Amino acid sequence: MSSSDKNFTGSIPEVYDDFLVPLIFETYARDMAQRVAEIAPNAVLETAAGSGVVTRALAPLLAPDTRYVVSDLNPPMLARAEQKQPPDPRLEWQQADAMALPFADQVFDTVCCQFGVMFLPDKPQGFREAWRVLREGGQFIFNVWDHISENEFAQSVTETAAGFFPDDPPQFLPRTPHGYHDTQSIVAALKGAGFTTVSAQTITSQSQAEGPHVPAIAYCQGTPLRNELEQRQSGSLEKITKAATSDIERRFGSGPVSAKIQGQVFSATR
Numbered sequence: 001m002s003s004s005d006k007n008f009t010g011s012i013p014e015v016y017d018d019f020l021v022p023l024i025f026e027t028y029a030r031d032m033a034q035r036v037a038e039i040a041p042n043a044v045l046e047t048a049a050g051s052g053v054v055t056r057a058l059a060p061l062l063a064p065d066t067r068y069v070v071s072d073l074n075p076p077m078l079a080r081a082e083q084k085q086p087p088d089p090r091l092e093w094q095q096a097d098a099m100a101l102p103f104a105d106q107v108f109d110t111v112c113c114q115f116g117v118m119f120l121p122d123k124p125q126g127f128r129e130a131w132r133v134l135r136e137g138g139q140f141i142f143n144v145w146d147h148i149s150e151n152e153f154a155q156s157v158t159e160t161a162a163g164f165f166p167d168d169p170p171q172f173l174p175r176t177p178h179g180y181h182d183t184q185s186i187v188a189a190l191k192g193a194g195f196t197t198v199s200a201q202t203i204t205s206q207s208q209a210e211g212p213h214v215p216a217i218a219y220c221q222g223t224p225l226r227n228e229l230e231q232r233q234s235g236s237l238e239k240i241t242k243a244a245t246s247d248i249e250r251r252f253g254s255g256p257v258s259a260k261i262q263g264q265v266f267s268a269t270r
């Protein structure tokens, strides 16, 4: 993992929230919110909450006396989430690294994390931390993206960018968000962290946008792929966003576009 892969800062939070969230995250956020709400927890911790798409879906489903702590490593992402959330006394906003949680042992009934685990350099440590802050019987629910070949816009953008730098292709998307999906090894890591029962389910959906420019901007400019492109020749970001738009248009059409996305959701019980 490159050190810039975790940096959702600068212009990324705004583009992420405006372009990428409606494209690929909202569907999975509804699913995640439903799963957590069914547990009817008294205290929930969300890690790697980003710009708050799960928080917006989950908060309305929780009981009036629920404690809901919303956390992320990057304050600009959390600021965006807080800004978009209606005032709600149940919510606490907290900067936190999911590998070193600033909470006492056994204080939450549920820990949820949408598409954040892949960003942890030490995933078993992140799992141990989720286990530590959960009460006996509490659940850790998180999802991960499947291999990039199952996620067509991400694959298309990666191929476009590789065409510009064939000797050293920008690899953020396959390396990090699409780099941790082997079900058996994830289950083994969760059991190694102390979880007793673990289940996994694959969820396939379609990402839809009003035109090919939307996925191109979303992936090139609203993710840390942007950091990788900006470190290259000047003008790379704009050039590659334009080329990605053309490639998506060629493969998916010039009007509204739609492409496969796929992830897996894990539920692990302490």
Ligand SMILES: C[S@@+](CC[C@H](N)C(=O)[O-])C[C@H]1O[C@@H](n2cnc3c(N)ncnc32)[C@H](O)[C@@H]1O
Pocket: 006, 008, 021, 025, 047, 048, 049, 050, 051, 052, 053, 054, 071, 072, 073, 074, 077, 096, 097, 098, 099, 113, 114, 115, 116, 119, 120
């Ligand atoms: C793909 S985004 C997912 C955000 C949000 N859950 C969503 O569904 O839109 C990944 C998030 O992980 C956060 N992140 C990266 N490293 C982290 C860490 N060590 N601890 C907590 N959050 C982290 C990033 O700041 C970013 O908000």
